[in-house]
Amino acid sequence: MSLEFIGIVGILIMFLLMFLRIPIAISMALPAVLGIYYLRGWGVLSTAVETIVWDHSFNYTLITIPMFIFMGELLFAAGISSELFSTFRIWFGKLRGGLAMATIGSSAIFAAASGSSLATTGTMGVISSKEMQKANYAKTLSGGSIVAGGTLGILIPPSTILIIYGMLTEQSIGSLLIAGIVPGVLLTVLFIFTIILTVKLNPKLAPIGSSYSWKERISAVRHIFWVLILFLLVIGGMYLGLFSPTEAAGVGAFGSFLIALIRKKVNWEVFLQASTNTVKTTGFLFAIILASFILNYFLALTRLPMVLASLFNNSSLSPGLIFLGIVIMYILLGAVMDTMAMIVVTIPIVLPVIEVLDFNLIWFGVVIVLVIEMALISPPIGMNCFVLNGVASDLKLESIFKGSFLFMIPIIVTVGILYFFPEVALYLPNTMK
Amino acid sequence: MKWLHQITNTFTLLAKWISLATLIAMTLLITVAVISRAIGHPVIGDVEISQLLMVALIMFGLPYTQSRDAHISIGLIVDRLPIKIQGVLNVISSLTLFFVCWLITVVFVNATVLNDSTFQKSTDLLSIPHLPFKIFIAVGFGLWGLQALLKVIDSIVSLINLSTKQPISDSEGKVKCL
Amino acid sequence: GCGVEKGSSASGGNVIEMNVNNTLPSTHHAAKNVYEPWKELVEEKTDGRVKVNLYHGGTLGSSASTLEDLQGGVYDVGTAIGSYFYDSALFPYTIGLLPYAFPNAETGTKVLDKFSKEVDIEVENVKVLGGVASDLYNLFSTKPIEKLEDLDGLKMRVQGKGDDVLAKSWGATPVSIKTDATYEGLEKGMIDVTPYTTVGVMGTKFYEVAPYVTKTKYSSTIMIPIMSESFYNRLPDDLKKLFDEELNPKLVELYAQSYIKESKKANKDISELVADKGKVIELTTKELNKFKEKSMVQWEEWVKDANERGYDGESMLAEFKKILKEEGVEAPK
Numbered sequence: 001m002s003l004e005f006i007g008i009v010g011i012l013i014m015f016l017l018m019f020l021r022i023p024i025a026i027s028m029a030l031p032a033v034l035g036i037y038y039l040r041g042w043g044v045l046s047t048a049v050e051t052i053v054w055d056h057s058f059n060y061t062l063i064t065i066p067m068f069i070f071m072g073e074l075l076f077a078a079g080i081s082s083e084l085f086s087t088f089r090i091w092f093g094k095l096r097g098g099l100a101m102a103t104i105g106s107s108a109i110f111a112a113a114s115g116s117s118l119a120t121t122g123t124m125g126v127i128s129s130k131e132m133q134k135a136n137y138a139k140t141l142s143g144g145s146i147v148a149g150g151t152l153g154i155l156i157p158p159s160t161i162l163i164i165y166g167m168l169t170e171q172s173i174g175s176l177l178i179a180g181i182v183p184g185v186l187l188t189v190l191f192i193f194t195i196i197l198t199v200k201l202n203p204k205l206a207p208i209g210s211s212y213s214w215k216e217r218i219s220a221v222r223h224i225f226w227v228l229i230l231f232l233l234v235i236g237g238m239y240l241g242l243f244s245p246t247e248a249a250g251v252g253a254f255g256s257f258l259i260a261l262i263r264k265k266v267n268w269e270v271f272l273q274a275s276t277n278t279v280k281t282t283g284f285l286f287a288i289i290l291a292s293f294i295l296n297y298f299l300a301l302t303r304l305p306m307v308l309a310s311l312f313n314n315s316s317l318s319p320g321l322i323f324l325g326i327v328i329m330y331i332l333l334g335a336v337m338d339t340m341a342m343i344v345v346t347i348p349i350v351l352p353v354i355e356v357l358d359f360n361l362i363w364f365g366v367v368i369v370l371v372i373e374m375a376l377i378s379p380p381i382g383m384n385c386f387v388l389n390g391v392a393s394d395l396k397l398e399s400i401f402k403g404s405f406l407f408m409i410p411i412i413v414t415v416g417i418l419y420f421f422p423e424v425a426l427y428l429p430n431t432m433k
Numbered sequence: 434m435k436w437l438h439q440i441t442n443t444f445t446l447l448a449k450w451i452s453l454a455t456l457i458a459m460t461l462l463i464t465v466a467v468i469s470r471a472i473g474h475p476v477i478g479d480v481e482i483s484q485l486l487m488v489a490l491i492m493f494g495l496p497y498t499q500s501r502d503a504h505i506s507i508g509l510i511v512d513r514l515p516i517k518i519q520g521v522l523n524v525i526s527s528l529t530l531f532f533v534c535w536l537i538t539v540v541f542v543n544a545t546v547l548n549d550s551t552f553q554k555s556t557d558l559l560s561i562p563h564l565p566f567k568i569f570i571a572v573g574f575g576l577w578g579l580q581a582l583l584k585v586i587d588s589i590v591s592l593i594n595l596s597t598k599q600p601i602s603d604s605e606g607k608v609k610c611l
Numbered sequence: 612g613c614g615v616e617k618g619s620s621a622s623g624g625n626v627i628e629m630n631v632n633n634t635l636p637s638t639h640h641a642a643k644n645v646y647e648p649w650k651e652l653v654e655e656k657t658d659g660r661v662k663v664n665l666y667h668g669g670t671l672g673s674s675a676s677t678l679e680d681l682q683g684g685v686y687d688v689g690t691a692i693g694s695y696f697y698d699s700a701l702f703p704y705t706i707g708l709l710p711y712a713f714p715n716a717e718t719g720t721k722v723l724d725k726f727s728k729e730v731d732i733e734v735e736n737v738k739v740l741g742g743v744a745s746d747l748y749n750l751f752s753t754k755p756i757e758k759l760e761d762l763d764g765l766k767m768r769v770q771g772k773g774d775d776v777l778a779k780s781w782g783a784t785p786v787s788i789k790t791d792a793t794y795e796g797l798e799k800g801m802i803d804v805t806p807y808t809t810v811g812v813m814g815t816k817f818y819e820v821a822p823y824v825t826k827t828k829y830s831s832t833i834m835i836p837i838m839s840e841s842f843y844n845r846l847p848d849d850l851k852k853l854f855d856e857e858l859n860p861k862l863v864e865l866y867a868q869s870y871i872k873e874s875k876k877a878n879k880d881i882s883e884l885v886a887d888k889g890k891v892i893e894l895t896t897k898e899l900n901k902f903k904e905k906s907m908v909q910w911e912e913w914v915k916d917a918n919e920r921g922y923d924g925e926s927m928l929a930e931f932k933k934i935l936k937e938e939g940v941e942a943p944k
């Protein structure tokens with residue numbers, strides 16, 4: 001067996017294990033440790049496991065992840081997310097499809113405080129699915145708009161995926177996070193536009209809601225302030241360089257605690273709930289992160305990434321076609337793979353290709369996030385849809401997936417815009433310098 | 434077997450509380466460090482303390498995550514299979530889980546408590562030894578592995594029950610927690 | 612054929628694979644000037660009997676764990692960098708990190724070579740191929756530092772062991788931040804000063820945001836190319852000889868030359884690069900001596916540290932000073 005072949009066998013075993021309902025982290029770690037043992041023996045395996053697990057736990061950059069998760073959990077626990085939704089409902093409820101738009105809008109704002117798409121989907125899903133059911137919205141439209149709104153969680157900063165991507169590619173995490181702002185706003189607008197168009201073509205999907213006075217509207221806006229203040233503190237502080245992204249996350253978590261405290265929305269029980277949820281999420285994320293770095297070492301030993309990269313480099317395809325190829329590869333992978341696992345497994349393979357093509361790595365990070373967003377809402381494995389199904393089981397998984405298809409179009413459009421106008425992502429990070 | 438359950442659960446609960454305390458300590462430390470630097474009295478070694486806390490947060494969080502069955506897996510295919518086959522796969526799944534956790538535990542036990550030959554590292558500025566935190570890794574994965582072992586036993590027990598009794602399942606065909 | 616060569620089965624006429632891990636990125640001068648040419652040389656001189664798999668960017672392991680990784684056979688050749696070996700058997704080399712030990716990279720490397728031969732450095736399963744000193748550390752700051760007093764109260768980045776002691780001794784406020792946050796930290800005032808080598812800033816571009824370069828010339832990064840002993844033992848005798856006599860010394864030499872070459876270029880370029888925003892400040896002998904005097908605290912700390920680790924710190928220092936003298940360098944007092 002050639003080394004590369006062993007690498008391919010390892011990846012196939014990983015997929016097999018994943019589909020046998022073995023936890024993703026273990027599916028990645030098992031072929032990796034067996035492969036390292038087969039290639040290099042116990043001594044190398046034990047040293048590699050020791051240094052890899054240590055290096056990626058004793059790690060300052062990765063602290064950003066639990067801190068941002070904590071921030072989102074505290075805001076949810078403090079009831080800020082349901083207030084966000086009601087603000088948007090008061091403003092847009094009267095329009096046809098207004099509650100779906102409110103879902104997108106409040107998801108976008110919540111995304112500014114949450115680093116995870118799953119958290120954003122779960123949080124907004126609880127509230128807005130109930131409201132849309134009550135208002136007799138079609139299950140497809142409700143489900144689709146919630147999972148689509150959820151995808152904004154990893155595009156609008158903070159973003160766990162961009163942090164991991166920055167680690168893997170040695171790019172500035174601050175620049176990456178800030179690069180997500182404009183595309184995030186653009187995608188939010190396109191999502192809303194998609195809803196407007198859809199309900200215009202098929203008004204049965206969403207009835208018209210009740211109307212509110214201007215006084216009520218203006219008074220509702222105050223609920224957005226808290227999250228915006230937090231966003232300005234965290235992203236503004238990072239943008240101005242008052243603190244590093246990791247520190248920004250810590251300050252954000254502390255800030256959201258203060259907000260909850262000021263608003264008297266926090267008690268011991270609520271605080272405990274937010275903290276235990278953070279520990280739980282950190283646990284499963286880091287199991288995957290640690291496993292993936294062990295897998296990456298195994299793949300490096302097989303030289304598979306280098307071989308694949310040189311295949312790309314020696315091919316006579318134009319950069320545009322290679323880019324298209326990479327995007328399609330991610331869409332296909334995203335259909336069947338968990339996104340965090342997908343990015344840590346593929347980035348070391350794709351990175352050399354991207355470097356040869358001279359693509360900007362900050363820009364590419366944003367593109368990757370958009371493609372991952374598609375993965376999150378596409379069957380058969382679309383984590384956002386699973387999460388929504390988990391918190392709102394009366395929205396059937398089938399209708400969620402059916403509804404989510406529509407929202408892939410604006411994501412594809414955004415990828416296209418980014419390809420032809422990279423400045424959309426790069427303008428803000430460039431002005432930082 | 435009940436005593437093994439009890440011991441594991443007690444230690445997992447303890448691990449959870451340590452993890453929670455670490456999370457809160459980390460948030461406070463980072464905030465204090467930012468503020469004190471802004472007013473001209475930086476905390477020396479804030480970075481390395483955060484890193485050490487991170488090790489504790491992750492390692493004590495892993496077994497708690499398992500106890501809540503929150504490690505992500507893909508049930509897409511298996512969820513639709515007959516209960517008996519699911520039961521067999523559950524045993525296999527828990528065995529692989531146990532194997533990997535046990536392996537990492539062994540690695541860190543070897544590297545820490547059984548190791549006296551090489552130098553032990555410490556942090557750059559405050560010279561805090563890494564050793565206790567490496568032991569945390571052994572403890573975290575050890576507890577996780579212990580839970581996997583319990584799952585193996587539970588899965589086998591429920592598999593045996595299945596072949597003697599009617600399956601206990603909900604409408605969607607998922608095995609309910611026994 | 613293209614069969615797998617398991618490390619342990621490599622013998623006789625088989626091709627032996629050697630995994631080399633460069634913890635620095637592929638764009639770093641160590642990749643172009645050191646590892647790539649060395650790979651070619653090894654494959655050429657061994658007539659292809661040794662195949663070098665070169666990994667850049669720390670693919671096989673980070674610089675924090677080079678020694679352990681190599682001892683455990685995670686890869687076969689690598690370079691232990693800078694301050695990561697305080698707690699290892701490579702500790703004696705940290706003497707080369709002391710402020711004002713070396714006047715330049717060239718002498719530094721020579722002194723380290725002699726020193727390592729005098730002080731027996733035994734590392735389990737590791738062949739130490741030599742020690743290389745980088746070009747010297749200067750201060751890159753947002754405000755001009757013409758004299759020691761100008762450092763008063765400035766926030767100075769510290770990272771390695773004893774850095775905080777030195778920063779305080781110079782009157783600065785030590786701030787610990789990560790390498791990747793340094794650029795922004797300087798730009799936005801999180802810190803005012805960072806020590807770095809001039810060759811190093813060509814990559815990190817700290818001079819863009821900290822355009823005042825004070826030539827304190829006070830320390831070096833020490834790099835120690837190392838080879839796994841179990842890999843070495845697998846080599847047939849003729850190849851062992853080839854590595855001992857030619858290839859391994861060549862790796863050290865390439866490293867040393869790369870720093871000498873890059874440092875000449877960097878020193879020339881830096882004045883131009885900061886010309887419109889800041890300037891390069893050459894300290895007067897009197898001022899430089901003040902910096903030196905206030906640095907001695909780190910020398911004292913080092914001896915204490917060495918003794919605590921079970922070495923004879925005083926005699927190691929005496930040996931080091933003797934070698935410096937032989938090389939025509941006056942150790943600071």
Ligand code: NA
Binds near residue numbers: 154
């Ligand atoms: Na976000």
Ligand code: NA
Binds near residue numbers: 375376
């Ligand atoms: Na998908």
